[in-house]
Amino acid sequence: MNATQSPNSFRSGPDDQGHFGLFGGRFVAETLMPLILELDEAYTAAKADPAFQAELESLGKHYIGRPSPLYFAERLTQHLGGAKIYFKREELNHTGSHKVNNCIGQILLARRMGKTRIIAETGAGQHGVASATVSARFGYPCVVYMGATDVERQKPNVFRMKLLGAEVKPVTAGAGTLKDAMNEALRDWVSNVEDTYYLIGTAAGPHPYPAMVRDFQSVIGIETRAQILEAEGRLPDVLVAAVGGGSNAIGLFHPFLDDPDVQIYGVEAGGRGLEGEEHCASLNAGRPGVLHGNRTYLLQNADGQILEGHSISAGLDYPGVGPEHSFLKDTGRVTYVPITDDETLEAFGLCTRLEGIIPALEPSHALAQVIKLAPTMGKDQILVMNLSGRGDKDVHTVAAHLGMEL
Amino acid sequence: MTGTRIDRRFKALAAAARPALVTFVTAGDPDYDTSLKILQALPEAGADIIELGMPFSDPMADGPAIQAAGLRALKAGQTLVRTLEMVRIFRLGDDTTPIVLMGYFNPIYSYGPERFVTDAHAAGVDGLIIVDLPPEADDELCLPALNAGLNFIRLATPTTDEKRLPSVLRNTSGFVYYVSILGVTGTAAPDSARVSAAVERIKAHTDLPVAVGFGVKTPEQAASIGRTADAVVVGSAIVAAVADSLDADGRATESTVGGVADLVRSLSQGVRAARLLAAE
DSSP: OOOOOOTTOSSSOOOTTOEETTEEEEEOOTTTHHHHHHHHHHHHHHHTOHHHHHHHHHHIIIIIOOSOOEEEOHHHHHHHTSSEEEEEEGGGSGGGBTHHHHHHHHHHHHHHTTOOEEEEEESSSHHHHHHHHHHHHHTOOEEEEEEHHHHHHTHHHHHHHHHTTOEEEEEOSTTSSHHHHHHHHHHHHHHOTTTEEEOOOSSOSSTTHHHHHHHHHTHHHHHHHHHHHHHHSSOOSEEEEEOSSOHHHHHHHGGGTTOTTSEEEEEEEEETOTTSSOOOOHHHHOEEEEETEEEEEEOBOTTSOBOOOOOSSGGGOOSOOOHHHHHHHHTTSSEEEEEEHHHHHHHHHHHHHHHSOOBOHHHHHHHHHHHHHGGGSOTTOEEEEEEOBBSGGGHHHHHHHTTOOO | OOOOHHHHHHHHHHHHTOOEEEEEEETTSSOHHHHHHHHHHHHHHTOSEEEEEOOOSOOTTOOHHHHHHHHHHHHTTOOHHHHHHHHHHHHHHOSSSOEEEEEOHHHHHHHOHHHHHHHHHHHTOOEEEETTOOGGGTTTTHHHHHHTTOEEOOEEOTTOOTTTHHHHHTTOOSOEEEEOSSSSTTSSOOOHHHHHHHHHHHHTTOSSOEEEESSOOSHHHHHHHTTTOSEEEEOHHHHHHHHHHSOTTSOOOTHHHHHHHHHHHHHHHHHHHHHHHHHO
16 A cells, blocks of 8 residues: 555545545446546546636636635524634535535536536435536536435425436435435446546545545635634634535535644434434444445444434435545544434524524534534634535425424 | 366366356345255256355445345345355255355455455355455455455456456456446346457456356357356346245245246256357
């Protein structure tokens, strides 16, 4: 193994084989191996190409609406009575979540590679919508694989994807959630290797996806760094973000990993509690395994079969996690904590009423952790949370939990 | 060196101037007892080599037939431990038919790769095909398996180019498995002219026997592929025969074992006719 990771930095991974310590790598069928290697080469070249970076930046500014604001949540801060709370407003991006940052980057890469068809997997539908959006913008046909259960609970997003011209294929295998959608997308890719670009939505999968998605999402942390320095003249004390596959979290965290005074919390879906199997807390309740092309923490039984997991939020409903998060857990750099469905709903309600912002259920997990942390911190301390998506898509789910009909 | 049962079987078939029929079944499908009976019936029905699928919850390279078989087996309580036990019992009655375990890495990683290769060898397993372990990951399982006396059989595919082929073949032993289609198992029919060109290309790089599979379903296809390939692999069609024989509740019926054996018998006739046809 050619280790290129410096022991003095948490930011130097992965090595050239895609390893973050024990985690990551390329565990894929031989049919896909040449494609993954081609993608790695193409991405390495694009990353170093000023024209590629300039186009990415221009679309970020004029199409996505970057930079997203760093907003001082004044009333929530007063209510909790502790640290100053800032929201990184990724929900204000075009399409309503952080997902589009990565999709713009990858669609430019797909075009550069001469691919003519886009496939994607989606859980909550946010990545599906962002993929359908950039496919429309660049004129590519797009197929989105989505678990049948998720198609049912995320109807507004399914309709948005169809409006944008994408074909949504419901996946009935397994429990019909994100992992099953990802299996089906991989099967499509292996069957259509010539023309198809697989636009993975989270910082997981075979190398180079985890590193590439992180790079495209790191704009979140890079902007946050500049914005908090401007607002407060110093770095934050605490960062908080929700972790499903972990793309919004790694995007916020990565630029701060080598700042030892910044404490970092990743929030996993605790579902109905970690004592049973109805959660998606792979870092807190799983163990290392190999799935979807990488080694990472997975929810699995004693025989190594992958469990389905549960979360109120379809976007966190994944039994694995990006390999860099597994690395950051084992090194102790980031603290990963679970938040239950009930805590999430409470946080959702509080933010909506106090700040006039309806957050998605995914960042509502992060918000619930903020509600726990902020009161334990001093009033001169600063906390930044990634508000990674807006909650319009979740109002039906929330209504159902509150026993209301829309 | 006497080699493994796989090496001996290919040597004998080369002497007999006919290709091997490799049959795939999923261990524990539709239940442990029926699956063991199927396994025991395969050699007599004409299977020269048996591929035994280790069921996995997320079989990313498999089409609908083998996905469903894996889920049936898992639902019936199949585990990696029970799959090894099945091989051990099979070996009590058959010490010559090679058995290759085929599946995905995670259940083995969970079991512990070193412990697994030791236990598999002791149970009477001859080789492994692990779909999601490319040559770049040889340290994980391939090298321990070779050290334990198992063959490690690699997949070569239509996307494996000249540049990559040597690294795919480097630690491969027993035979090379050529994936005849771009896609998942059992979803398309291979084009026999293209397949024979690919087999020739691989043979230019190795002396190992070349098996061809992923889309072969009928005795006619088996015969056609068998003209140039050293072995023909049939999987989805056999697994579909298991599925078709089940009752409405998904349980085995009286025709399950016999139905599979009948299909294997007709495939075997196709394979045996391959070289005769080629000679005409």
